[in-house]
Amino acid sequence: xxxxxxxxxxxxxxxxxxxLERVYPKVPPAKVKEVLDKHWAGKLDMGAVMKVLADExxxxxxxxxxxxxxxxxxxxxxxxxxxxxxxTGDRHVRYKCxxxxxxxxxxxxxxxxVDIAGNRWLRQKLVQDAxxxxxxxxxxxxxxxxxxxxxxxxxxxxxxxxxxYEHFRSLGYAHMG
Numbered sequence: 001x002x003x004x005x006x007x008x009x010x011x012x013x014x015x016x017x018x019x020l021e022r023v024y025p026k027v028p029p030a031k032v033k034e035v036l037d038k039h040w041a042g043k044l045d046m047g048a049v050m051k052v053l054a055d056e057x058x059x060x061x062x063x064x065x066x067x068x069x070x071x072x073x074x075x076x077x078x079x080x081x082x083x084x085x086x087x088t089g090d091r092h093v094r095y096k097c098x099x100x101x102x103x104x105x106x107x108x109x110x111x112x113x114v115d116i117a118g119n120r121w122l123r124q125k126l127v128q129d130a131x132x133x134x135x136x137x138x139x140x141x142x143x144x145x146x147x148x149x150x151x152x153x154x155x156x157x158x159x160x161x162x163x164x165y166e167h168f169r170s171l172g173y174a175h176m177g
Contacts, residue, residue: 013036013040016036017029017032017033017036020032020036020049020053023053023118024053024054024056024057024118025118026056026057027053027056027057031053031056032053035049035052035053036049054118054119054120054121055121057118057119078140078141078142078147078171078172078173078174079110079111079112079140079141079142079173080104080109080110080111080112080138080139080140080149080168080173081111081112081113081114081138081139081140081141081142081146082097082100082101082104082111082112082113082114082136082137082138083113083114083116083122083123083126083135083136083137083138083139084097084100084101084113084114084115084116084135084136085097085115085116085117085135085136086115086117087115087117087118088117088135093135093136096135096136096152097135097136099152099156100136100138100152100155100156101113103155103156103159107159107164107165109164109168109173116135123135126139129146129148130148130151131148132151134151134152136151136152137151138150138151138155140168140171140172140173141171141172147171147172149167149168149171150167155167
């Protein structure tokens with residue numbers, strides 16, 4: 001028979017599993033459960049659980065980037081990629097991310113958004129490639145072929161000059177709204 005403590009423990013475990021599945025959406029739920037089972041058995045501490053799941057998330061993210069297919073809309077297969085974070089308390093970062101989203105939509109650019117909030121590895125790689133440690137970052141192309149297009153301040157300046165289409169075209173982006 002299950003007592004109240006066992007029930008509370010089960011609720012806690014279920015809540016923890018759901019939260020980790022939310023934080024690491026690319027990790028299969030079976031893998032999250034497997035890693036948590038090791039934690040509950042005392043084989044892994046929570047720090048190790050987070051590291052294993054972050055590594056697993058990075059594997060899936062890099063696999064997605066390397067499997068990017070050519071998009072017929074862009075002819076070159078390169079898309080504009082807006083790297084943002086949706087988990088920040090900094091209102092300036094949220095404002096910059098939202099302003100670029102709105103600008104790209106109004107300019108009828110073919111772009112996609114990638115939230116890097118839970119992916120430390122990807123953020124480090126982007127910062128290394130861009131040589132700038134700020135969010136949002138914009139690249140043309142995914143994966144290792146991606147070319148850094150600029151930061152918020154740089155791109156807003158190019159938009160204000162009316163040269164955004166030329167800027168993206170120079171980086172290999174072909175589809176203009």
